[in-house]
Amino acid sequence: MKEKVQLFGRFLSGMVMPNIGAFIAWGLITALFIETGWCPNERFAEMVSPMSSMLLPLLIAYTGGEVVAGKRGGVVGTIATMGVIVGSDIPMFIGAMIVGPLAAWVIKKFDKAIESHIPAGFEMLINNFSLGILGAIMALLAMVGVTPLVTALNAAMSAGVGFFVDHGLLPLASVFIEPAKVLFLNNAINHGILSPMGIQQVKEVGKSIFFLLEANPGPGLGVLLAYCIAGKGNAKSSAPGAVIIHFFGGIHEIYFPYILMNPLLLIAVIAGGASGVFVFSLFDAGLTSAASPGSIIAILMMAERHSYVGILAGVAVAAAVSFLISLPLLKFMGKDTTLEEAEQKKNAMKQQAKGIKTDTKEKTEMQECTAGKIRKIAFACDAGMGSSAMGSTVLKKKIAAAGLEGIEVIHTPVSSIPADVQIVVTHQELGERAALSNPNAERILITNFLAAPEYDLLIEELIKRNH
Known part of the structure; x- marks a missing residue:
């Protein structure tokens, strides 16, 4: 089940991640030139709405379609997504994630069905017209069929999020976000779920806290700092380097193994994440676009001009809470294991589950060597x-x-x-x-x-x- 969830999450985030540069460009233009930006400029600000409502969804649709059926799938996915864009007055990121791959799947099945029936010399004619005809049909169907569905889904999500925001319950999102991150679903959560909601909020108020929920480096920083003091062996010696890569490089995956070694540390990152979200809400802090990677540098570059104090305070509080909980857990809650010991234990358990006796000496997961040089x-x-x-x-x-x-x-x-x-x-x-x-x-x-x-x-x- 975990593998299936990871695959689905990877598919969602895979449509957004290649286009992060475009999101950053949109976020910078928004932060600089909207009415409340650093350098308000009415003419330049005219780009903000078309980029969020057309450019970004079309890029997502093309990427999703290309994954399913190559460049031909990307083109038909882009055509079909125009249907949901024109049919709605909200940014259709979810619509693009649905229609782009779906249209590509249709053209892929069509191509497979007719590939052995195309007369020689008519390949280009049939390929071009089939793509155009199917693209037009899918755009019309998307406009009348998918748009109402996505609009209703967006309204339901907005109402649900509004309930949590209005009642001050948004910090509870960390209960789900932090464990999911450790299972390598961080990109799926950030780019597949939170970013579409964040972009809609940016269009309404010029910033969004949703971009900070997953990207906050504070919880992971607290865990790594605790390992610097109370860790053992390789975990302790590698933690300082991991701190730099995590906090400044924005590669959050580097702290996941430290939590997997001691799952009780999930308590620390959940509490740290919730504390950070509480402070972000208290200061009404937000970003103008997704910060990717989740580096403190990228976060500050995407920050709305009045949000710097709130963002820094939220990151600091999240790190402090996570650190204060992680430290006693590492010191007193049972024997801590080193990275090497965790690997050995995992290998032994895997072999035992297969009915194979093994010792706990250091092993590599590499399969038996095959002949030939490695290139x-x-x-x-x-x-x-x-x-x-x-x-x-x-x-x-x-x-x-x-x-x-x-x-x-x-x-x-x-x-x-x-x-x-x-x-x-x-x-x-x-x-x-x-x-x-x-x-x-x-x-x-x-x-x-x-x-x-x-x-x-x-x-x-x-x-x-x-x-």
Whole structure:
């Protein structure tokens, strides 16, 4: 079930993540030129509404359609999404997420049905007209069928959110957001759920607190600081580096393993997240667009001009609360485990579940070696842009230091690992998805992005196989 939820969440966020640059551009224009912005300019502000109502939904639709059926799917998804855009007076992000992939699925099925019936020489004619005709039909159907559904859904969501906001219950959202983040659903929550609501709120009041609910680095910062003081072994030594990467680099995935080692720390991040949201609400703080990655630098760049004090206060309070709860949990609540011990325990439990006896000596998750030299390695994470980019950089440096040449290291989404990749490195929580994405590749499952012992084992194996 967790894997299915991750896949669905990845599909939602996968339509938004490639277009984050466009969201940032829109957010900057909004922050600068609207009536309450830093440099109010009526002419420049005219771009704000068309970008949110047309440009961003169309980009989402194209991306979603392309995932389903390539460029042809992206084009038909974009055409069909014009139906929901014209049919509504609210930004149709949810509509684009539905109609774009749906239209692409229709054209994909149509192409498959007629591929063996096209007369030679008529391929371009049939392909172009089929796309145009189906796109037009889907746009009309979307306008009369999907638009009312999405509008009603948006009204229900707005009413539900309004209830929580009006009654001061928005901090309770952290009860769901923080555990879901640790299960690598952070991008799905932020870009698939919170961002559409946030953009609607920005159009109404010029800023939105929804962009801060998941992106707040405070809860994770508190946990990592506690590990700097009360952690053990590799967890303690790697925590300071993780603090910098998490807080300034915005790669939140780096603190997830520290919580997975000690699940009681979920209490700390939930309390920290709720405290931060309370302070954001108290100061009426908000961003003008999604902050991605969730770096304090990106957050301050997207901040509405009157929100800086509230944002900094909310992040500081969230970090302090998380730290104060994490510290005694690490010190007194049972034996803390190191990253190495957590990996060994996980391996032993997995083998025991399969009925295989094993010891708890250090092992790698890499499958038995296949013959031949290694030419391509992929570091995979949920979105393929955060922790995987950092991990691939670490691997490249280690490979270069070992004097190995001719090995390409890439970073990629775990759901779309290229077929020519021979070794995949990913977090153990994403191992099953990596196996489904590229079943032929060897897998190395890690728990610590910065200092996993598996990195050195991999280098040793590469030296053996490539020399």
